[in-house]
Amino acid sequence: MFRRHVRWLLSIAVRTFLAGFPWSRWRTSITVTVVAIAATVLVFRDGAQGPAWDQVRGVGHAADGARVASGSLPVPGQATSSLVGPGAFAPGACVAYSPKRGKPSPTVFLDAGHGGTDPGGNGYTSAGQQVTEANINLLIEKDALTLLTAHGYRVVVSRTGQGTVHSTRPGEVYGGTMTPGAMRKEIQARDACANMAHADLLIGIYMNAGGNGEGSVAGYDPDRPFSASSRRLAVLLQRDVLEELNSQGYRIPDGGVTSDLTLGSASSRDADGYGHLLLLGPAKPGYSDTPSQMPGALIEPLFLTNPSEAALAAATRGQSLIAAGIARAVGDYFTSSGRG
Numbered sequence: 001m002f003r004r005h006v007r008w009l010l011s012i013a014v015r016t017f018l019a020g021f022p023w024s025r026w027r028t029s030i031t032v033t034v035v036a037i038a039a040t041v042l043v044f045r046d047g048a049q050g051p052a053w054d055q056v057r058g059v060g061h062a063a064d065g066a067r068v069a070s071g072s073l074p075v076p077g078q079a080t081s082s083l084v085g086p087g088a089f090a091p092g093a094c095v096a097y098s099p100k101r102g103k104p105s106p107t108v109f110l111d112a113g114h115g116g117t118d119p120g121g122n123g124y125t126s127a128g129q130q131v132t133e134a135n136i137n138l139l140i141e142k143d144a145l146t147l148l149t150a151h152g153y154r155v156v157v158s159r160t161g162q163g164t165v166h167s168t169r170p171g172e173v174y175g176g177t178m179t180p181g182a183m184r185k186e187i188q189a190r191d192a193c194a195n196m197a198h199a200d201l202l203i204g205i206y207m208n209a210g211g212n213g214e215g216s217v218a219g220y221d222p223d224r225p226f227s228a229s230s231r232r233l234a235v236l237l238q239r240d241v242l243e244e245l246n247s248q249g250y251r252i253p254d255g256g257v258t259s260d261l262t263l264g265s266a267s268s269r270d271a272d273g274y275g276h277l278l279l280l281g282p283a284k285p286g287y288s289d290t291p292s293q294m295p296g297a298l299i300e301p302l303f304l305t306n307p308s309e310a311a312l313a314a315a316t317r318g319q320s321l322i323a324a325g326i327a328r329a330v331g332d333y334f335t336s337s338g339r340g
Contacts (some may be wrong), residue, residue: 088185090116090168092161094193097145102152108330109156109199109294110148111190111279112141113206116164117178118186121209123304125311131304133207136313138162140205143323148330156197158190165189184287187278191292201233201333203326204279204298207313209305215253216242216301219263221280226295230280231257234297236332241301241325248321250312252302263298299326 099105113133114120120133141157148155158165164178166189172182194202208217218238220230234257245252260277274284279298283291301322302309312318 088167088189089193090159090164090166092163093159093165093167093189094156094196095160096154096156096197097149099152099154100149105152105154106200106334107154107156107197108148109158109194109197109202109296110141110144110326111158111194111202111204111298112137113204113298115159115162116168116186117173117176118164118183121207121304123209123310123313124307125314126307127311129311129314131310131314133209133304134162136207136304136319137205139316139319140323140326143320144203144205144326147323147327151327151331153330156193156199158193165193184278188288188290190279192290194296195290195293199294201330202280202292202294202296203233203237203330204296205322205326206298206300208300208303210303211305213303214306214309215255215303216245216299217255217263218257218297218299219260219277219280220257220297221260221276221282223276223282224280224291224295229295230297232336233295233329233333234299236329237297237299237326240328240332241299241322244321244325244328245301245312245318248317250318252309252312260298263300301325 096107114137115134118134120137122133123131125131138159138161141159145155145157164186166182166186168178168182172179172185178186191202216238218234220234221227222231224230238254238257242252242254260280261275263277274281274287276282277298278288279292280296281288281291283289299322302313302318304310304313
């Protein structure tokens with residue numbers, strides 16, 4: 001009741017003031033002020049509506065990117081799958097970023113491996129700091145995104161936050177772990193995103209883990225029609241990332257370039273029978289119906305179970321150097337293809 005009386009009294013006071021105000025004298029100033037206030041409100045409103053990066057170092061606001069998944073359809077002529085389609089992407093997944101300068105150059109798809117309930121590999125630095133692969137991959141992806149868009153490339157990323165790419169459904173996660181079927185959908189969603197974006201290149205950003213391993217390795221699939229281009233990309237990734245790291249005195253061993261048939265681990269009997277990395281491999285009816293449609297390779301530059309390499313992976317400097325190597329490899333690839 002009190003608030004109603006206050007509003008009534010204020011409305012009378014405002015009407016009285018407006019009735020006696022010399023409008024003709026102050027018309028220009030009032031118009032300018034109103035326009036300025038309206039513009040300010042619109043700017044702040046639009047900024048508030050864009051989802052911020054998920055508490056991870058980012059290149060800005062996710063609103064800077066366009067959601068590839070929204071209303072997108074698979075590229076004409078491609079096989080479709082009941083596992084992945086428009087609307088199957090999680091919030092913050094499959095986002096495209098325009099180049100910051102120049103005319104649009106080729107499109108690069110960057111996949112920050114793992115995410116959500118799949119942390120990937122884990123390790124510890126000599127100081128006891130835990131290092132989780134999914135987090136490191138995302139940070140490197142974002143650094144590479146910044147570099148590539150600055151150099152005129154359109155970039156599409158698989159994820160912008162800590163979540164999954166595929167929008168998981170009830171029953172697909174048990175005890176905090178995705179089922180093998182859900183894991184397959186997760187990887188297929190990344191390929192589907194790259195295909196929907198008409199990407200010219202696919203780059204998987206991962207880390208290695210296990211035993212006393214060390215060093216960098218790059219992989220590609222030899223059984224695709226564009227395998228020669230994929231291998232060339234893998235060679236450039238391995239070379240340029242190692243040059244960036246080792247030029248700073250880190251002495252990361254060169255594990256070479258290898259077929260994806262020797263990389264990764266099978267999560268189910270079906271995966272074991274497939275034999276390839278799903279991110280890079282060919283179609284297999286009933287198992288992989290939406291393979292990537294462009295040359296692709298992945299890089300695993302460091303072993304998280306090696307304390308010194310885990311420390312480098314966790315360091316902002318190390319992440320920046322790896323991203324710089326990835327960006328260099330992209331430039332070298334397209335220059336040698338006559339598209340740089």
